[in-house]
Amino acid sequence: MxxxxxxxxxxxxxxxxxxxxxxxxxxxxxxxxxxxxxxxxxxxxxxxxxxxxxxxxxxxxxxxxxxxxxxxxxxxxxxxxxxxxxxxxxxxxxxxxxxxxxxxxxxxxxxxxxxxxxxxxxxxxxxxxxxxxxxxxxxxxELSTPVVKLWEGIVAVPLVGTLDSARTQVVMEKLLQTLVDTGAEHAVIDITGVPAVDTQVAQHLLKAVVAARLMGAECVISGIRPQIAHTIVTLGIEFGDIVTKASLADALAYALRRSGIEVIAPRATRIAVRTENV
Amino acid sequence: MTADWELPIAGNADVVMVRQRVRSVAVEVGLSLIDQTKVVTAASELARNALVYAGGGLAKIEVVQNGARQGLRITFSDEGPGIPDIEQALTDGWTTGSGLGLGLSGSRRLVDEFDLISAPGKGTTVTVTKWAR
Amino acid sequence: MDRVPILKLGDILIISIQIDLDDQSVLALQEDLADAVVTHGARGVIIDITAVEIVDSFIGRMLSTIAATSRLLDAQTVVVGMRPAVAITLVELGLSLGGVRTALNLEKGIALLDHVRGATP
Incomplete structure (x- = not known):
């Protein structure tokens, strides 16, 4: 200076x-x-x-x-x-x-x-x-990724809102980790609340199902809306032998059956009550 | 954090060394567990390729920066016979060795950037980069 | 070279991989295991990979080879304890582990072997 x-x-x-x-x-x-x-x-x-x-x-x-x-x-x-x-x-x-x-x-x-x-x-x-x-x-x-237990050995991820690649990946990782932590052999991915699915998101869902299978668990995808089913077919995405169900209830029933649990509606009881009244 | 590592690949034990070093650097740059696993797997495939097809080579590991993102770059170079048809070599299931033919094509899917330079008689250099999310 | 110990539990052989295996050790394990299946007359093989941090195409091929070899020797193979990160990486790599049965953990693996043998006596 x-x-x-x-x-x-x-x-x-x-x-x-x-x-x-x-x-x-x-x-x-x-x-x-x-x-x-x-x-x-x-x-x-x-x-x-x-x-x-x-x-x-x-x-x-x-x-x-x-x-x-x-x-x-x-x-x-x-x-x-x-x-x-x-x-x-x-x-x-x-x-x-x-x-x-x-x-x-x-x-x-x-x-x-x-x-x-x-x-x-x-x-x-x-x-x-x-x-x-x-x-x-x-x-x-974090807000948008809950994994809930439906039954002993059955967990579900109810997906709500728009899925992007990053979010789908996070949800799937969390689901797979939950399988390890809880020993659940059945998982349901419910996409009732998802307005649209693009190729990438569909790929991530498929990969998660295949990854779960590699780990020794079974994944069911439920709640596919008609438009999304249409998109999936139009995009030519192969779902192969992956099990899909119309509703979360159907998926749960399927998972229960697969784990050897039978659900019987208590109809017989109701009839018995009526007979007493007469 | 700008330190580089150069590891020779001359035997099976060196492939394990490359895997372990890549993992520790991947942890350092903040890759998620899934991304660590992906990049270590890719490194294992590429290090084995150098060993099997070229009889050995060199792995260089460096930390790279892109704006606020940190990443990990690995360069595998060998002086082997080179790859005559790169397009074909990157096809799933294509192999000239005894492998499954997933080494090159598979590791390309595991990283964010994949660069392959090779010519017959000139050896092969593969550079892969994985960025922290 | 590291050798992986093979444990015997009834007519089941259990291998728990605890170290980062080099390719030579992987090949050795394949041979050791086939020998052990014959020597002990084993009907089931469980490979525990809970501690394995990566499965590349070489180890993936070992798992498929062990399953196929054991089947020829009349033993069923179950791979247990695969980590989520490993499973996702395998899917991305394009490896499907065809012909390999899997279970979430050792306990479920043994249950699966019992189930499989119950179905095909």
Whole structure:
């Protein structure tokens, strides 16, 4: 750093310190942010300038926090970085008042520093947003994947809503793990609540059935709507020897029969009661 | 995390070594259990191919980055006879050896990216990549 | 080379694979098992792969070969304890393990053998 540049920089530091109240006031108006937050950032900026500009860790931490908070509150990334850029405008008024060449030269240096910080804010904002979206996607996946026990040795996955490839995969993995954990030898995948099935989703369902078979369990698919049956045939997807049933009740009855359990309707009892009345 | 590993494939025990190293790197880059299993299986097939068809080769394992996603890339290279008809070699059930003919075609389905370079007499290089979801 | 121990329970042979097998050991196991079926006059074979983290085409072929060989020697084979990740990978790989019976765990495997033998005395 040349002597000139060093002088210019020190002049800016002086201006920032001397006119703190005025600059902060202006900045708060431009940035539309809380005064406290900006004061904290302002102080961090001053203290890091004192220690030489290489030490910006504290300042970056504060800016990252600001970006995160704003991402959550639904501000746009442009608003968020504009808040940081606003400091330039706030300082410029003071520099103009000073008018000296050192201050002008220093302002260019300062401007570059703020640009970097602004871009950093933009980046933190984007990272924070991505994090939020990822978290939500994960929560949604967990919400939508129940595996329920229907009977001893029989489990079912009632699928509801639009199936995409990722969700189908998660559900299938969970189903297979449940087979291991519970020792259930029969599983029913019920797609009554699924409005449409594309080739990829159908493939995932088929793969799950074949995988279950490899593990030593049997899968039945139930609740195929007429339109979906039509799509499956039109797409030319081979269901092969996979058992399909119209309703979850049919599938349960089938699974019960396969596990050697017989269900008898208690009709005889009712007749007996009637005879007593007569 | 940018460290690479280079493992020679000269015998059956080396295939096991490749499998184990691939698994530990796959865990490190955050692949799901299913994806770990898939990529380790693919690595096992390809390492065996290098051993059976070319008498040996080299496996290079690296961690790769694509934006926020981390992945695992394995490059198998050998100086064997090469593959005359790549199209055919990638068909299910096609084999010149004693295998099931699922090594190349099957491992292609287990990874996200699959790249095969080969010519007769010039050896074979297969590069596979699996990204964390 | 690692050798997998073969356990005998009545007329059933039980093999539990606990290590990452290299191809040589896989071939050795195939031969050892065929010998054992004949020596003990076994009627059933259970291969427990609960601890196996991957099944590639080589091990997959071993399972099919063992099942086919044992059948010739009048013994039924059941593979038990396949992990979900392994099953999904096998499906993706295109391996169907034709001719191999499977069960979720050892207990169900033994029950399946009893059932199969009850049906075909």
């Amino acid at each position: 040349t002597v000139d540049a060093d002088v210019a920089r020190r002049r800016i530091e002086e201006l920032l310190r001397e006119n703190e109240a005025q600059i902060l006031h202006r900045w708060t108006l431009i940035a539309k942010a809380s005064g406290e937050e900006l004061t904290e950032i302002y102080r961090a900026l001053l203290s890091s300038l004192e220690h030489g500009s290489s030490d910006l860790a504290d300042l970056r931490g504060l800016l990252a926090e600001l970006s995160r908070a704003r991402a959550r509150q639904g501000f746009t990334p442009a608003d968020t970085s504009r808040a940081v850029f606003g400091l330039k405008e706030a300082l410029y008024e003071v520099v103009e008042g000073d008018g000296g060449p050192d201050a002008m030269r220093g302002f260019i240096w300062f401007s570059r520093l703020i640009d970097d910080l602004g871009l950093f804010t933009f980046e933190s904002y984007t990272t924070a947003r991505e994090r939020i979206i990822l978290d939500q996607a994960e929560q949604l996946l």
